[in-house]
Amino acid sequence: MPINVLPEEVAAKIAAGEVIERPASVVKELVENSVDAGAADIKIEIRQGGRRLIRVIDDGEGIPADEVQLAFERYATSKLQTVDDLSHIITLGFRGEALPSAAAVSQVTVITKAKGEEIGTLLRLEGGRVVRHEGRGAPQGTVVTVENLFYNTPARLKFLRSQATEGRHISELVTCYAMAYPALRFSLLREGRTVFQSKGSDKLYDVLMDVYGLEIAQQMLETQADSSTKSAITVHGYVGDPALHRSDSRHVTILVNGRWVRDRLLSYAIKEAYHTLLPKGRHPIVVLKVELSPDQVDINVHPAKREIRFRNSGEVFAVVQRAVRQTLVQKGSLPRSSSRFGWEGAFETRRGHLVGAGRGVIPSPGELGLGVQRPEEGPSMVGLPRKGKLPMLRVLGQLGCAYIIAEGPTGMYLIDQHAAHERVLYERFEAERDKAGVSSQSLLEPLVLEPGPRQAAVMEERLENLRELGFEIEPFGGDTYLVRAVPAILQGTDLTQTILDIMDETGSKDTAPSWEEEFIISLACHGAIRSGQVLPPQQMQELVRHLEETSLPRTCPHGRPTMLHVSAEQLEREFGRR
Ligand code: ADP
Ligand code: MG
Numbered sequence: 166m167p168i169n170v171l172p173e174e175v176a177a178k179i180a181a182g183e184v185i186e187r188p189a190s191v192v193k194e195l196v197e198n199s200v201d202a203g204a205a206d207i208k209i210e211i212r213q214g215g216r217r218l219i220r221v222i223d224d225g226e227g228i229p230a231d232e233v234q235l236a237f238e239r240y241a242t243s244k245l246q247t248v249d250d251l252s253h254i255i256t257l258g259f260r261g262e263a264l265p266s267a268a269a270v271s272q273v274t275v276i277t278k279a280k281g282e283e284i285g286t287l288l289r290l291e292g293g294r295v296v297r298h299e300g301r302g303a304p305q306g307t308v309v310t311v312e313n314l315f316y317n318t319p320a321r322l323k324f325l326r327s328q329a330t331e332g333r334h335i336s337e338l339v340t341c342y343a344m345a346y347p348a349l350r351f352s353l354l355r356e357g358r359t360v361f362q363s364k365g366s367d368k369l370y371d372v373l374m375d376v377y378g379l380e381i382a383q384q385m386l387e388t389q390a391d392s393s394t395k396s397a398i399t400v401h402g403y404v405g406d407p408a409l410h411r412s413d414s415r416h417v418t419i420l421v422n423g424r425w426v427r428d429r430l431l432s433y434a435i436k437e438a439y440h441t442l443l444p445k446g447r448h449p450i451v452v453l454k455v456e457l458s459p460d461q462v463d464i465n466v467h468p469a470k471r472e473i474r475f476r477n478s479g480e481v482f483a484v485v486q487r488a489v490r491q492t493l494v495q496k497g498s499l500p501r502s503s504s505r506f507g508w509e510g511a512f513e514t515r516r517g518h519l520v521g522a523g524r525g526v527i528p529s530p531g532e533l534g535l536g537v538q539r540p541e542e543g544p545s546m547v548g549l550p551r552k553g554k555l556p557m558l559r560v561l562g563q564l565g566c567a568y569i570i571a572e573g574p575t576g577m578y579l580i581d582q583h584a585a586h587e588r589v590l591y592e593r594f595e596a597e598r599d600k601a602g603v604s605s606q607s608l609l610e611p612l613v614l615e616p617g618p619r620q621a622a623v624m625e626e627r628l629e630n631l632r633e634l635g636f637e638i639e640p641f642g643g644d645t646y647l648v649r650a651v652p653a654i655l656q657g658t659d660l661t662q663t664i665l666d667i668m669d670e671t672g673s674k675d676t677a678p679s680w681e682e683e684f685i686i687s688l689a690c691h692g693a694i695r696s697g698q699v700l701p702p703q704q705m706q707e708l709v710r711h712l713e714e715t716s717l718p719r720t721c722p723h724g725r726p727t728m729l730h731v732s733a734e735q736l737e738r739e740f741g742r743r
Contacts (some may be wrong), residue, residue, distance in 0.1 A: 177239070177269040181265075181266035182270075182318075183266075183469070184469055188314055188325075190469060191219050191271075191314060192211070192215065192335050192338055194258075195209075195263075195267075195311075196338070197257035198221075198223075198263065198309075201258050202306075204225035205348075205350065206349070206365070207349060207350070208221070208351075208354070209221050209351070209354070211332065211335055213356075214329065215331055216313070216331065217312065219310070219312075221307075221308070221309050222308045223307050224305065225307060227280060228279055230285075233288050234295065237295075240261040242258065244261075252459065254459055254464060255459055257424060260470075262468065268292075268293050269293040270318050271312060272292075272312045273290045273310065273311050274289045275288045275289075278303040278305050284300045285300070285302060286300060286301060287299050292317050329626030330626065332355060333619065333623070333672075336353060336618045337415070337619070339353045340375075343375065344372050344376065344420065346423065349363075350364065351365075358644065360618040360621060361375065369402070370382065370403070376619075378665075381405070384406040386403060386493070386497060387403055387492070388401070388488050390487065390488035396480060398456070398484045400454070400456075402452045402453035402454050403452050404450075404489050407442040407449065407493065407497055410443045410447035411447065411448050411670060412448070412687075414448040416448065417451045417453075418451065418453070419431050419432065419453055421457075421462060422455075422459060422464075425471070428473060430475070431455065431482070433482075434481075434483075434485040435449070435451055435489055438489035438493060445723075445724060445725070462474065462476070463475075555713045556573040557573065557574075557713070563700055567583070568581060569700070575730075576730060576736060578731075579728060581696070581727055582696060583721075584725055585708055585709075585727045586693035587721040588712060588717065588718060588720070588721050588722060589708065589715055590654050594685055602635075603634055603652050604652070605652050606651055607637075607650045608660075611648060612661060613645055615645050616646065616665055616668060618644075619672055620668040620669060623671065623672035630680065635650070636652065637649040648660065654688065655691065656692075667688060685722075686723065712727065
């Protein structure tokens with residue numbers, strides 16, 4: 166083929182692809198424009214996960230009548246003039262690409278009226294071409310409606326996920342911007358129903374409550390730090406108590422100069438700060454705002470502006486890591502009995518000696534250094550083979566309301582009652598699912614659930630799966646649901662809280678095949694005996710019996726050990742008998 170310059174329409178569609186990946190990208194660009202326009206109130210409406218319609222209504226400064234059409238030209242922007250301006254951008258937009266990109270792949274209608282103008286403007290474009298342009302009465306501000314996204318790019322359309330998933334991306338985006346701008350009022354309507362609203366009180370904590378609910382907000386610890394150097398980095402936000410961990414990192418929100426970004430460096434700084442405080446593979450809930458001089462960050466890295474570069478990344482890393490760590494150490498209620506996996510009563514050891522039980526640091530089995538078995542590394546183990554059944558164990562007693570002390574032919578076993586019960590429930594549930602189906606328990610009175618926006622999105626998406634897993638749940642108008650039956654293993658738990666927690670814990674998984682797995686693990690966790698619970702001898706013996714019958718008795722479904730083993734030999738050595 167000879168070289169051709171692409172027709173403008175093709176070029177525009179290709180370019181649009183970089184900025185507009187999915188409905189949430191449109192929402193992002195429109196919301197950013199509203200923020201840049203100085204809006205106090207930003208309303209977002211979506212239909213069918215944003216595919217059918219996205220509308221963003223703001224009360225910002227509006228676009229002057231003679232500039233409306235220009236705003237849809239590529240590289241047309243009111244926010245930047247020279248290359249030098251790039252180093253001190255304080256607006257969210259600057260590339261002048263969003264409106265033309267969205268317009269190239271959808272049908273866009275703008276109604277806007279600028280401050281001081283008599284009459285507003287209506288402009289409609291289809292596939293980037295203007296089809297209507299006229300005067301229109303309107304209040305000050307801008308309404309942008311994007312309909313039938315990707316209607317003319319079928320290839321993109323095919324890559325879209327379910328409406329619920331696309332809708333969840335949008336909810337996530339709106340909640341993140343609400344956290345970035347607590348002084349602005351955000352509302353999100355899905356199919357005409359309000360699913361999220363922030364008050365615009367200018368307090369981040371209030372937005373946290375709107376996003377995560379009171380109970381979680383109460384377990385968030387405020388963090389604040391400044392760098393003493395001249396680059397003047399400030400960090401402010403909330404870090405979740407380590408007890409609040411989640412299965413993926415989506416609940417770590419990083420906002421740099423008001424921009425929601427994905428940044429590996431800062432994510433890593435946060436992860437480091439939580440080091441050893443969270444179970445392996447789990448992630449915290451964090452909202453962190455980092456502010457620094459605009460000339461210290463390069464935001465022009467990616468068309469969607471989600472990635473940034475710091476001029477002095479080492480310093481930013483250090484400030485963030487220190488701030489988070491310090492907050493956790495000073496305010497975090499480290500191991501405590503109400504924590505979900507309750508490590509209360511863990512052992513502290515020094516140089517291989519047991520120094521006593523009590524509220525201690527969370528030890529890894531390796532740190533105990535007592536010939537204790539780490540499940541992943543069987544062979545080094547004294548006495549106990551990695552695979553195969555447990556020997557018959559005799560229960561001797563309970564330690565710290567969290568551990569069962571038992572004796573077997575090869576020494577002493579300390580069993581984590583919660584982890585052990587999780588393993589038992591998990592395998593029982595899997596077995597039921599494989600054959601007859603999950604045994605479910607009808608409730609005497611149906612339970613009315615009022616999930617938050619993120620939870621509701623999961624609920625909506627997973628109603629069918631939930632049915633297969635022993636739940637009977639039906640929509641009950643608005644964003645409420647009626648629960649008529651639950652899996653039998655949830656008997657005796659606080660059902661409302663449990664179900665909502667499970668929605669949170671499993672919600673962020675995009676991949677369908679692992680959702681059920683994640684869900685069952687979560688279910689087992691909630692159904693299991695807590696640590697901190699006093700157990701009568703008979704119940705402990707029963708639990709140990711059941712654990713002996715499981716196929717993988719040595720780890721809980723999250724992969725943590727259910728037991729530590731101290732061999733008879735090891736005991737003799739420790740007591741100097743050998
Ligand atoms: P950018 O935001 O990078 O400048 P856009 O394509 O998103 O580029 O928008 C082009 C221009 O249109 C903006 O620079 C701004 O002047 C104007 N504009 C877009 N949306 C709004 C809005 N909601 N309120 C006021 N002006 C707007
Ligand atoms: Mg913009």
